[in-house]
Amino acid sequence: MPFLSLSARPSSVRRSPLRTVVWVSIAFVLLALSAPAAADGHKARLSRGLAEAVGRGESRGVIVSGTAEQIRDLAARHGLVVEKTLATGAVVRVKDAAALSALAADPAVPVVADDAPVAAHMATEVVALGADQAWQGVLGLPGVNGKGIGIAVIDSGIAASHEALRRRVVASVDFVAGGRRGADPYGHGTHVAGIAAGDVTTGQGRFAGVAPGAHLVSLRVLDAQGRGTTSDVIAAIEWAVANRAAYGIRVINLSLGKPVLESWVDDPLVQAVEAASRAGIVVVTSAGNLGTLPDGTRVRDGITSPGNAPSAITVGAVDTQGTPQRSDDRIADWSSRGLTAIDGFMKPDVSAPGRRIVSAGSVGSALVGKAGAVVVGQGAATYVRLSGTSMAAAMVSGAAALVLEANPKLTPAQVKVVLQVTSQRVAEAGVAAAGAGEIDVAAAVAAARRRLQDLPPTTIAGETATRSGIAFTAKVDGDTLVWGDTLVWGDTLVWGHARVGRHVGLG
Template identity: 45%
Template sequence: MLRKISAYLSLISLVAVTLVPAMTASAAPRNGNQQRHVEKKAAPEFSKTNGSTATVRVLIQTKGTPNANHDGALTRAHGNKRASYDELNTIVADVPLNEVAGLAARSDVLYVAPDRPVKAQMNLTNDTTGVTQVQSGQPGASGVDGKGVTIAIFDSGISANHPDFLTKNKSRVIASVDFSGSKRRGDADGHGTGVAGVAAGSGATSGGYAANYAGVAPGANLVDVRVLDENGIGRTSNVLAAINWMIQNRARYNIRVANLSLSMPVRESFHTDPLCKAVELAVRSGIVVVCSSGNLGRTDVITGYNADGSAIYQMAYGTVGSPGNSPYVITVGATDSHETVRRSDDTVASFSSKGPTHFDHLVKPDIVAPGRRIVAAMSQEVNTTLANEYPARIVQPVSSSAARNVYFNYSGTSFSAPVIAGTVALMLDANKSLTPSLVKAILVKTAQALPNSGSKAQSLFSQGAGLVNAGAAVNFARAVVPNADHLVAGNNVLRANNTLKSFGAMNIGGENVKLSSRVIYADGVLFKNQPVLTDGIMLSDGIMLSDGIMLS
């Protein structure tokens, strides 16, 4: 999905495409006893049934389209057919455990597997970042969903009629403006709707799908700021005009967060880059600006192979684009959750762009978030670019009664950024007085550094402060004084009787995630036991991230 950047420095949508080669199953051996043969046709969970008559739901892969012979075999096995998918040559049935081997042994059956629980990546994203706990509520605190906070999505548009953006038949896309210059309306590309879905989709259409695909802040409002055309391309001037409009209309729509999942090559220092200057002014106006780092974090040179046979590529540093190179924005890289809720096995996605920044040599990204195989809302426009180019990535329901063509499987730092934008909306829902600097400081303070990321320098240039912990960030936001936007240098940041020791570990995916001790200073906040606001403090030891974060 990555598109070439034209000579006039056109903006591109930052989306990485993962191409998964088809797997070919080995043929079963012609010789050997029936038990060995059946074991290869049945999932390992069925290797020891011990004659149990307990009922289990199975997926029976048939040789050819399911037919009456399969139905008869199920009846004789005292089974109950739940569904039949002719296009997939699969039957879903409830059968006694002790009948599985007999069904698997049939010549017209290819394989029998249990109907295992599946979590798609958007659902997984909310679990592994602590968002699920925040939305449902934590001990002593009610849940938050971003209600009352508006996120401006600078992208290819938002399909405002998607059910995931409706509340009581009224769209949460409260305004739409178009600076793209395109003749097509809505989200003809498909990228922007996905970004908006990750940030604030409600998951309302998830019934009949494998998981609930709610976004991070399903109660937040959205403003559709279209700056990219149906091919995901725009110009810097489009974005500048749009940022100008946003600042002018910030109070009217209560825009507190802006998400820019777009980029262009860095050609000068952030001090003079027009796009960097524009986002700086947006931040100074009180808007938290979140940007994707880019998808240029590796070359095509293969340096080795993982245990599963996948290629290991040479990393490419200094690849963060503009405006992600600005120290004023929150720049987000991507992680791979490896289809588990556990954080300990998460890694930085190889495609995720890495620092340092060109010209200014700042460490970027600031933070990382899940960005591989993210399921989110799909544009409802006709003949969208992404759906036409990647039809296999349209998520299919598991129920015949479910709505179709409403979710898409995305990858790229474009979809990591809205995880952070949504998290910011949750933080602002918990404490509306937070400033952009405090938001950034809290996010990096509560992030968790991922292990196995190379040397200290490689780790910093790949993940910044680490993987977002939305639960801890919201807890910290609640503990900040309610008049944070009026703090001056020397004031305590936390409410009375709150210190850093007040924050206990969170349980995410069965693992205790503690508040990081790495970040000791960030964006004007000195994180001693009782954090205080400072006025440009610079400490001599430690590692500086961007121009306002220091790690111990």
């Protein structure tokens, strides 16, 4: 039986001419080189939140455009200190609201841009997940980064020579005949590994996955075309279970899938996942990329195997629109929806960012070389942008590692509950698309250590993240619930306190 990787979706954007390997998640404001003619009532455009910050008494560095002479004149006119000179302008210090107002009213200033902190790639996703807060510590609790937690990546291999993955892969086993250890000719596993636990700091910035302190175990089951067999995947899962103590494996990432061809009780791949869960390993799977047909028709029952495994944490993909704020997040059209075929299980369990994710690229691999893939950098510093529930699953694997470091005693079922009840609903999506919601890592890590009812709401990118407060098992009873469009597929009743899920207290 052919085993297909269904979760990697190379970006349709053409190859980027970017010349750096600094993955920034802040959209820079392009500043005009020439100033507009003076006009009465002129008001420069301000970066969002800048006026409010200065109004609170925060002294801010701001970016204004112009030649060196224009900047000198501007600084003299307003009594500003030039902190940094740029090719197209300068950074000047604004000390109070009056100074900002005067600067914005100057006809020579079309835009006043906040000199905001710039983070390395994964900053958008890390902030959107609240993972950065987990690293730093939440509610006075110590920070976590996944240290001591092993993530087994069962995929196409991991290019261990990549700068973000060096010394992070503690074991590598190849289940593909003729394979070479430490290699990833397809490129999928390397990308997934970078999202889950990559970490590197260079002179150009930092690239960090969700759990940068976790270690990785590479179990290669897919060939150079991203194909493999069910038996190889099962063998890899069994290897992970047998060697879990030796390598500290607490999480398995399965960013791959095949069609659901039989009930879960008859599917040996699902049964292998269930056995791993009983052995104490959290198994994270991708939901699949079968949410729509080529003509845009919405597809139900598109969850792939082993995403239909009851114990697995099955993950749908969120489109963050390229921002860390959650108010504009939507479930990606192509992300597979539940219920599951044959058994009618409620899946996915949760959702996470999965569209246009930049992560480690394997040099010479099929995905890096594929037409349309956005590739930046070269050699051991190659990065590629991909989309898919594969990427979303890797986010959740990293999140699970953080939760387990926070509370190593949690069982796989408890880790799933923690991630579900602390998640946040996704607008315009019911549980059949988003599961319990988009994971909130900061809240999940805090809930792993304290009672849920004792936790205040978290704030992500300046917005309050309201917890969904629901958790559910895969099996849903009753035809009305399973097939009721309003309840399962809609945007309102599915988030009620009854029927689909119930509030779960962790105390």
